[in-house]
Amino acid sequence: MPTAVLDLDFAHLPREITGLERYHEAYILIRLQGVPIARITLPVLEGRIDGVELRTAAVQAGGWQLWETWLHQSLEWEQILLAHHPVPLSTIAICTRDRPHDARRCLEALSRLEDDGQELLVIDNCPSTDDTRRVVETFPRVRYVREDIPGLNVARNRALKEAAHDIVAFTDDDAAPDRGWLRALVRNFNDPLVYCVTGLTLPMELETDAQEWHERYSTFSRGFKRRSFERASINPMAAGQIGAGVNMAMRKSAMALVGPFDEALDAGTRTRSGGDSEMFSRLLAAGCRIVYEPRAVSWHRHRRSWTELRKMIHGYGVGVYAAWTRSFLVEHEWSMFRLASRWFFETQLPNLFRSAFWRSSPVHFDLGLLELRGCLAGPWHYLASRAAVRKRIR
């Protein structure tokens, strides 16, 4: 049975929610005057959710976060900060490839953003048809750039080169950012040492089994507390936990400092993912700061079919180890061995073992096995992909 995804504000919680006959559960984002506070899951009985139950669950899950946010609002803290620290100018880049429907929805969401003078850029990566271009032409403020070499990282590098402003916010085409998304992301760049900011990514819908398993098995959400990462607080090799490329912003000047995205990594190449977390690792190693900002909410449409999900989970496994392989080969990061072996023996293997024997395990056996297979193949895929990039350059 599917799960309903709801976005509710504490200021106007309904007395009762009805009309959810198709669902057995509800996944609810709770906000206070627009600020995300907590996520709750409630059962749906006969298509209804009781208002009292909803309110109780919201206050409990909100905890200190709720009280503190309320206090800050009563102190007019946000308005003061906004007046004191101006919002820097930025460029939004959507890297897309042959998904004109998704691209349209994403662009529609982006045109609803608060206007801080941002530039909008679509990087059409190696398109097989003209559809995306036609979609983009219906949005007058958006600039269209065609990049013919396939690869998400190639597209990201192109976006960094094309962007008019120093700060570039990236979103995937299958995501729909919130109205306050950009402002929440880029405000963190008032600290000159912050080179990258990631946001909170939530599922747009949980209609199929595949989508539910995606959310359960490899959620993008990293909680509701703002966190700041630097080399002293996190091993650069464990940067995957900071966030993902679906919802991030970075400085163009990072290119000069740590080099561009590795074009042998991520979607469109044999390594399939890992380009974002590998960039995070390099930034951390160079002494930069990365911030996780939960106020920057974006809604991601997870893969609907089981086949797509399997492909993606396998890709994640490949990407993680491909990125680590790169860190070792190019950056000489020895600590990656310790981390990789720990993750393998302490997390992945036990999870797989559990999922094979316990039915209620959070890990699906099929997915766990796939990911593990991906991990083992990762280093070889990276080497092959690197060779392919070299050949192309020659």
Next chain:
Amino acid sequence: MALSRFTRGRPQENTIVDCDAPAISIVIPTRNRCGSLRRTLDALQTQTISSSAMEVLVVLDACTDDTPRMLEHYKTNFSLRSLALDPPHKGPATARNLGARSARGPLLLFLDDDVVPDTRLVQAHIDAHTATPNCVVLGPYLPVLQRNADCFRVLQQTWWNDKFLSLQRYGHRFSYTDVLSGNLSIQTRRFAEVGGFDGGFPAAHEDYELGLRLIQAGVRIIVARNATARHHEHEHMTIDRSFERARLEGRADVLLARRHASVVHTLLFVVLHEQSAVPHRIIRSLAYDRPSLGDTLAKLLGSLLPLLDGCRFRTSFHRLYKALRYYWYLRGAAQETGSAAAVTVLLENNRLRSQQQHEIDLDLRKGLTEAEAEMDHERPEAARLWYGRQFIGRIPFVAGSERLRSEHLRPILASSLSWSYLMCRVMEIAGQSPPARSTEDLFQSLAADETSHAGKIN
């Protein structure tokens, strides 16, 4: 060597109002960093402000390199004068004082020779003085991030970055340790009134000392966000030099303690003196009682640092580096005091003095705006915060910090006092009838109370 453009020794006091006086005099002390100085001068040529509005005074602190020759042939569009101090070198404090004495402009801007100003810097300083008369203006000089930075470099640049970040935060309460002299401007008259820098200081913390006197005199400190510059510290700061610097800081802090008893307890050597953990005791006993053994050990361990860095053992590097820095700092303090016992005596003497504090009571129930207005009116050193008859907490007296202003209130309520302030607000609601029965009710009535309150204001 032709020294026609040089004025040697002490220049005469210039008391006559000069009609062609520049709007601002920029003083740059320098010592054997010819290339670096040249880059700073080059950057001053491209300022947005007209070059006739500024004069530049370079003070050579016993330079033995090519600097005098470079200055002689340097082509500028602004008025450039050089002053020289005779060997042995006297340190930046004396050099800046000399420059300040021969300045013709009503404003003084001190720049370090490794600080490269952005194009708007000089204008931003002048604007800040126009907006707030009689203040000290600090400009952020941010580290130039390095590709492939090692552990040491990352530590340095993070420190500088976070320092300027905290100064720019809304409601920052300025302390004497915020007064950094690499990009600082002040009225020439004001600078002379407080007596300039203390020339008795080594090349460290002379700016803190000046900052303390300025804060005590009630001078406002402002950060001009646009007065940015790039700090090329990485070119000359190495691990060994940073230890040497730590030693100088140790010496300087003892001098600070002697000159200004009020801030003794904020000084690092006093804080370290009161630490009882074993590693602290070892470091202390080596620095004060067995310096020859300590020096050998510290040098030996210091040579391990690059090795730890090379193997990417970052945490071990940080720990060892911190310990060694403490050691060299205490070595400096020990040189100046003589022994650990002398520090104890210093503290004992200081304990007898009691500090008169100006502390006020503020009732936040009357409204935040009223409380803020009262803070601006009273400018107290500390405050007791109340919500009706409920005590929220204190904004404590902090030695060497500026008096409280209205901007200080909300940041404290939003962070360190947030819990108790919230509790006071909740208690008030909870005391109303009918009493709230659950957390949810409480939150609801609190939110409702706020909306009705906001309605009243509007």
